Amino acid sequence: GIVNYYAVLEVGDEADEAVIKKSYRSLVLKWHPDKNPAEREKAEERIRIINTAYGVLSNPTKREKYDLQRNALDRSKRRDEPAKPKVSPKVSVPKEFIMQPLGHTEKFVRYNDKHTSVVTRQDVEVNFQDFFQSTKLSLWWIPEMNNLCRIRALGSKARGDRRGAAAGLAGGLNFFFRVATNAESEVILLPADKGKKTDTVDLVIRESPEYDGAFRFETACRRGHYLAFLPPTHLRIVSLLHEEEGRVLDFVLMDFAATLKFKDLEEVLKPLAQEKRGEWLPVSHFRDSKEVAIYFQKVLKKPVWDTEDFGAYFGGHWVDWEYDASKEVVRLRPVPERLGQVMRSAKTVEDAVLAVLGADEELSKMPLPGILKAIHFLGAPPGSDEATKDKRATVCEVERVKLLRNLPDALLEAGKTGAAKVEHPPSIAQFLDAAERLPSLMCKEPTPDILEHRKEALRQLLDLAAATLQPPAPVQKSSAAGDQVDAADATASAKDEVVDESAASDVVAAPLRKVNVGELTRFLRLSGIKVHDGVIAKASAEALAKADSATLMKVLSRAASIGCEAIASAAAAASLQLALANTAAKLDEV
Numbered sequence: 001g002i003v004n005y006y007a008v009l010e011v012g013d014e015a016d017e018a019v020i021k022k023s024y025r026s027l028v029l030k031w032h033p034d035k036n037p038a039e040r041e042k043a044e045e046r047i048r049i050i051n052t053a054y055g056v057l058s059n060p061t062k063r064e065k066y067d068l069q070r071n072a073l074d075r076s077k078r079r080d081e082p083a084k085p086k087v088s089p090k091v092s093v094p095k096e097f098i099m100q101p102l103g104h105t106e107k108f109v110r111y112n113d114k115h116t117s118v119v120t121r122q123d124v125e126v127n128f129q130d131f132f133q134s135t136k137l138s139l140w141w142i143p144e145m146n147n148l149c150r151i152r153a154l155g156s157k158a159r160g161d162r163r164g165a166a167a168g169l170a171g172g173l174n175f176f177f178r179v180a181t182n183a184e185s186e187v188i189l190l191p192a193d194k195g196k197k198t199d200t201v202d203l204v205i206r207e208s209p210e211y212d213g214a215f216r217f218e219t220a221c222r223r224g225h226y227l228a229f230l231p232p233t234h235l236r237i238v239s240l241l242h243e244e245e246g247r248v249l250d251f252v253l254m255d256f257a258a259t260l261k262f263k264d265l266e267e268v269l270k271p272l273a274q275e276k277r278g279e280w281l282p283v284s285h286f287r288d289s290k291e292v293a294i295y296f297q298k299v300l301k302k303p304v305w306d307t308e309d310f311g312a313y314f315g316g317h318w319v320d321w322e323y324d325a326s327k328e329v330v331r332l333r334p335v336p337e338r339l340g341q342v343m344r345s346a347k348t349v350e351d352a353v354l355a356v357l358g359a360d361e362e363l364s365k366m367p368l369p370g371i372l373k374a375i376h377f378l379g380a381p382p383g384s385d386e387a388t389k390d391k392r393a394t395v396c397e398v399e400r401v402k403l404l405r406n407l408p409d410a411l412l413e414a415g416k417t418g419a420a421k422v423e424h425p426p427s428i429a430q431f432l433d434a435a436e437r438l439p440s441l442m443c444k445e446p447t448p449d450i451l452e453h454r455k456e457a458l459r460q461l462l463d464l465a466a467a468t469l470q471p472p473a474p475v476q477k478s479s480a481a482g483d484q485v486d487a488a489d490a491t492a493s494a495k496d497e498v499v500d501e502s503a504a505s506d507v508v509a510a511p512l513r514k515v516n517v518g519e520l521t522r523f524l525r526l527s528g529i530k531v532h533d534g535v536i537a538k539a540s541a542e543a544l545a546k547a548d549s550a551t552l553m554k555v556l557s558r559a560a561s562i563g564c565e566a567i568a569s570a571a572a573a574a575s576l577q578l579a580l581a582n583t584a585a586k587l588d589e590v
Helices: 017-031 037-057 060-077 128-133 256-262 266-274 290-300 307-316 335-344 349-357 361-365 368-378 386-393 397-417 428-441 448-469 487-497 517-524 529-545 549-561 565-589
Strands: 097-101 107-112 115-120 137-141 148-153 173-176 188-190 203-207 215-219 225-230 234-239 251-255 321-324 329-332
Touching: 017 037, 017 307, 037 060, 037 307, 060 251, 060 256, 097 137, 097 256, 115 188, 115 234, 128 256, 215 251, 251 256, 256 290, 266 290, 266 329, 307 321, 335 349, 335 361, 335 368, 349 368, 349 397, 361 397, 368 397, 368 428, 397 428, 397 448, 428 448, 428 517, 448 529, 517 529, 517 549, 529 549, 529 565, 549 565
Parallel strands: none
Antiparallel strands: 097 107, 097 251, 107 115, 137 148, 148 173, 148 203, 173 188, 203 215, 215 225, 225 234, 321 329
C-alpha cells in the first residue's frame, strides 16, 4: 500500500502548513545522523522518508495528487464502490500526460532510447526538464474498437520521421511488447510500421475496476494480460493470474502541464550555490533570491520560508548540504564529498554500484568513510561461501575495477587529511574489513597494473589504520620563536614516520587506540604488516596481557613467521607472564 506520509511526519490528515512545518523541524533535529552516531543507518533511513514526506505534503499539487491516490486505495480496502466515471477515457485522458503507478506518488514511467522504466527523480542524474521530457506520453486512438489505443512517446522519432511525435499526429515510437503464456514481456519503444504489428502495440484502456481515477491497459491481442509496474523499476506485460508481490496494474495519467508543480526546491537552490560550491554562504543568499521567490509563489503558493525553515531543510538534506546553525551559513558539498556521503549512506550492493557508475574523477578524491563503505559493498569478505561469491559476481566487474583503479589516489588524499581528523574516525575493524576485501575487487584475469593498484591500495590502507593507532604528537615549542606546533598537524605528518620507532622512543606517549586479539589476528594475515610491527604491538599489548595461552602461542608463531618481531616479543612476554602467574597460583595452592 501507499506510505502514510502524515504518519511519517506525526501529524493528522487535516494538518495545515504550520503544523506540518513545525513537525518536520522537530523530526529533522531528532533524527539527524550526526546526532545519532550509535544508530546512524537507522537515522539516515528515517531522514530519507521524512524528507520525502515533507516534499510531498508541503507542495500543494503533490499533496493533492497524493491524497487522491491514498483515498482511492483506502476506498478499495473498505470495499467501497469507486465513483462512476462521468466520461469515457477517450475524453478524460489528457492529450499529453505522464504515467504513475497507483500508490507510488514519486515514481514515473520514463523512456530512455528504446527502453522503459519506472523511476523516481532521484534515480536519474539529469535536470528537471530532461527528466520529464522523457516521461511525456500520449494515446493514439484506433477506430476499429472502442477504447483501442497505443501509448506513444512524444518527441520520439521512427525511421523516416522528420520531426518527433506530437499529440494528434502520426509517427514516433510506441510501447512495444510480445505476449507469451505464463511469461512477462518487456516493454520497449518501437514503431508500429503502419499497422503491421498491431498485436505488439495495441492496448485497450479501461477505468480501473478497483480504484477511482485510475486506468488499466489490457493487450488487445490476448485477454487477461495487462501493462504492469513490477518493483523496483520494471514496466512489463503480465498475466492477471500470475500475481507477484508489489505488482501494480493501475496507473494514474496526469496532465503533462502539471509537471512544473513537481519541481523540487533542491533544483532551485543548487544552481544558486554552484559557482561557489564548497564555500560557506549566508542563508539570506538563498532566502532573498529572485529564483526562490518565484518558486514559492508559483509552485508552493506560500510566502518564502524564514531562516529557521531553511535551516531545517538544509539539515534534513545533509547529503548535499552542510549547515552551521550558529552562524546561519550553509555550503553545497563539493562533488567528491557528496559522493562520500552517498556511499556512506548506501544500504545495498546496488546502491554502491550506482554511485560508482555515476562517478568520474571525484572517485579519486572521495573522503575516507565513503572509500571504506565502497570497498565493503563491492568487495567480498575472505572465506566467503559460494552463494556470497555468486552474489558479488553479479556486480558489474567494470565498477569494481573502476573503484580499484581510483583507490590509491583516494587513499593518498585521505592520508593527507589524516584519518584521525575525520569527524567520525573509522574503527580498526572497518580498516581491516576493507583490506581483506580488496583482492575481490580485481577482475578474474588481472593485468599487472591492476595488481599494482591493489598492492598500493593495501599499503595505504594499512598506513591509515596504523596512523589512527598513533598517540597525538606532544605539543612542542619552537626553539626559534617559541611558537607552538599544532598537534593535529604533527599527528598527520607522523604517518610517514611510523617505521622509525626509535626516533620517538624517549617521548612519553598518550594512551593508544586499542587493538583486540581478534583484530591483531586479522592484521597478521595481511601482507605488508611488518612495517607497522611496533605500533600494532603497543596497541595490542593490553589485549595480549589478557589472552589465554593457546591464543598467545598462535600470535607468537604467526608474528615470528612473517618477521613481526615486536608483536612476537609482546606475545612471548605476555605468555611468560601468564606462565609465571599460573606457577605462582599453583605454589599458593601448595
